[in-house]
Amino acid sequence: MAKRAKPKNPRFAGGRGDRPPLAGLRIIGGLFRGRKLKYSGDERTRPMKDRVREAVFNLVQSDVKGRQAIDLFAGTGALGLEAMSRGAERAVLIERH
Template sequence: MSRPKPQRDIASEGTETELRIVGGRFRGRKLLYHGDPVTRPMKHRVREAIFNLVTSDVAGRHALDLFAGTGALGLEALSRGAAFTTFIERHIPTAKVVRENIARLEVEDQCELKEASAFVWVKRDLPKLAKDTPWLVFVSPPYAFFVDREQEMVDLITSVMEHAPLESAVVVESDDRFDFNLLPGTIKQDRYSEGWDIRPYLPAMVGVWRKREEEAPA
């Protein structure tokens, strides 16, 4: 039996520095990226793949972009129908880019930007967040965090899973050094089962988890 061809490395294609919204009402609109190496913008095709996975989890949701970078994930969510986005970005020059991109799309009334560590914000403020609407949470930090701060990342994601209202979706982007088995919940075995849906977009690994009553972490 021939082995399946590995999925193309779409996360590292090209030397893309121009960012744009890939779908929804702002499709094609350009976003600012100042080339700061602290920021690792997600490639368009990976972002598009993620939103294909969460198509039914966007409209009317409160999006949380926890390691916002340029803000592309949270702004993409707004473009596709999210009601509101909260951006968390600790690095002040990068937070300025998020603010500029919010202004560029003229969505200030649908956004809140917190210049804070995602680790601190999740511990201090996430439990107080309104739960009247399901969340769509993006966790896309520097890949090194999954190695150098592995337990902190596990604790952060676990806290998000515990506090999220029912029907929320959590999207985690790591690389293949992170073991999703460290997180609460099971790993989805087929299209009909519940649990973390893990997809490779090498070197990126994307996991999507939806909070159902039977799948809520203990």
């Protein structure tokens, strides 16, 4: 009987093994550009990738300054913190865990 290959990503191994290390979360633009964000690695949260956040802020860049931002299902809070870094007056981050 042939042996089954082990999954390359332990996250998909049915809960076995440790979770792979996360890429560093960071603020990608604005006043706090380059600052790292601490993240616990909670499996219920999937951080938004830098590229996605950058694309969002490229679309709304002129409308952020002086406005209020709301980050629903905030998880790590990276989106709200990014908005603050880019000039939002205030950010509300909401997460349900």
